[in-house]
Amino acid sequence: MDIKQFEGRKRDHIRHALDPAHQTRKLGGLDQIHLHHEALPELAFREVTLSTSSLGQPIRTPFFVAGMTAGHPDAKTINARLAIACARRGWAMGVGSQRRELETQEPEARDLREQAPDLFLFANLGISQLISEPVEKIRRLVESIDAQALVIHANALQECLQPEGTPNFRGALKKLTEVCEKLGFPVILKETGCGFSPQTLKQLTEVGLRALDVSGLGGTHWGRIEGARAEEKNPGDLYALAAKTFAEWGEPTLDSVLTARKLLTGVEIWGSGGVRSGLDAAKLIALGAHRIGYAQPALESALQGEETLNRWMERQEFELKVALFCTGCKTPAELQNKEGVWKRNGN
Ligand SMILES: Cc1cc2nc3c(=O)[nH]c(=O)nc-3n(C[C@H](O)[C@H](O)[C@H](O)COP(=O)(O)O)c2cc1C
Numbered sequence: 288m289d290i291k292q293f294e295g296r297k298r299d300h301i302r303h304a305l306d307p308a309h310q311t312r313k314l315g316g317l318d319q320i321h322l323h324h325e326a327l328p329e330l331a332f333r334e335v336t337l338s339t340s341s342l343g344q345p346i347r348t349p350f351f352v353a354g355m356t357a358g359h360p361d362a363k364t365i366n367a368r369l370a371i372a373c374a375r376r377g378w379a380m381g382v383g384s385q386r387r388e389l390e391t392q393e394p395e396a397r398d399l400r401e402q403a404p405d406l407f408l409f410a411n412l413g414i415s416q417l418i419s420e421p422v423e424k425i426r427r428l429v430e431s432i433d434a435q436a437l438v439i440h441a442n443a444l445q446e447c448l449q450p451e452g453t454p455n456f457r458g459a460l461k462k463l464t465e466v467c468e469k470l471g472f473p474v475i476l477k478e479t480g481c482g483f484s485p486q487t488l489k490q491l492t493e494v495g496l497r498a499l500d501v502s503g504l505g506g507t508h509w510g511r512i513e514g515a516r517a518e519e520k521n522p523g524d525l526y527a528l529a530a531k532t533f534a535e536w537g538e539p540t541l542d543s544v545l546t547a548r549k550l551l552t553g554v555e556i557w558g559s560g561g562v563r564s565g566l567d568a569a570k571l572i573a574l575g576a577h578r579i580g581y582a583q584p585a586l587e588s589a590l591q592g593e594e595t596l597n598r599w600m601e602r603q604e605f606e607l608k609v610a611l612f613c614t615g616c617k618t619p620a621e622l623q624n625k626e627g628v629w630k631r632n633g634n
Contacts, residue, residue, distance in 0.1 A: 303512040315505015315561035316541025320570045325615035339619045347377025353580035354411040356383030374403035381409035400433040410434035415453040436473040445509035467495030478502040482538030488550045498555035504537030505561025507583045548575035565606020573629045
């Protein structure tokens with residue numbers, strides 16, 4: 288791996304992820320969902336709690352910050368800021384891809400555990416790397432940062448539209464099944480903004496995943512980001528042009544959650560990809576999601592400092608509590624199981 292090129296790419300990704308033109312809000316479907324208002328909730332607001340459970344453990348909130356790659360000059364500071372805030376508030380956190388560590392053997396996120404001993408932390412690796420690495424080496428990645436679970440990311444579109452990409456997913460299902468069986472840590476599969484189709488979800492029923500994080504269309508779009516990178520480097524080249532064609536590619540977060548909930552019984556469904564408020568979170572919970580992840584907005588807030596990050600997190604928590612109260616639910620689990628709490632506009 289060319290480390291200089293790698294670091295440059297990661298810096299580009301952060302810069303382009305912050306550009307509103309690379310967001311796909313209107314395509315995610317969450318604006319179609321209406322939660323029914325209960326004018327007379329039999330509750331006091333102070334009784335409402337975000338406590339729930341996931342992967343067999345009680346958790347203080349259903350929120351997590353989804354994995355984002357480091358490689359930025361300030362990456363350590365940003366990750367530490369996110370980790371400390373997440374641990375304090377009972378959010379989980381994913382690190383970005385540990386691909387680089389496979390070669391350097393130096394965990395970029397090694398210090399996070401010291402800085403945030405109570406943090407629920409997810410390790411992270413891409414499908415292309417998973418396929419070619421032995422399970423033992425993958426287990427070491429999880430242990431090297433003292434994570435509690437492994438997140439595998441699938442990013443087919445991004446790998447195609449990156450000149451340096453590795454679009455080879457042959458053998459992915461078989462390897463995923465092997466890793467789920469032998470790793471000794473819970474395995475979660477996620478997308479990175481293109482979601483999961485019914486066909487893919489059907490293929491995942493017997494793999495042994497503990498959770499599926501849909502990361503669907505509706506937020507950060509890697510086709511757009513790679514397209515912008517290509518356009519900067521070689522205006523009008525093949526990648527830049529193709530990225531325009533694929534600027535709306537993907538399965539919406541809404542549909543991904545609904546279908547996954549139906550098809551993957553026994554697997555926790557996590558909602559991410561375009562979650563931009565505590566109300567979005569409430570909608571996904573009502574549709575069946577267990578945990579709710581934010582990437583780009585968490586990064587944006589963390590870059591502005593600890594106080595901004597904490598205010599942003601507090602707002603997500605408060606908004607979810609308001610949605611729980613106004614739907615007459617004391618907990619996320621009640622909202623998840625409540626019949627008739629939502630409708631899809633236009634249906
Ligand atoms: C700067 C940046 C870097 C990312 N790097 C990774 C990564 O290394 N591994 C991964 O699984 N997802 C990565 N993602 C994808 C996110 O985890 C998430 O799936 C996606 O951004 C959609 O969520 P959002 O709409 O809230 O941003 C990254 C996202 C951003 C914004």
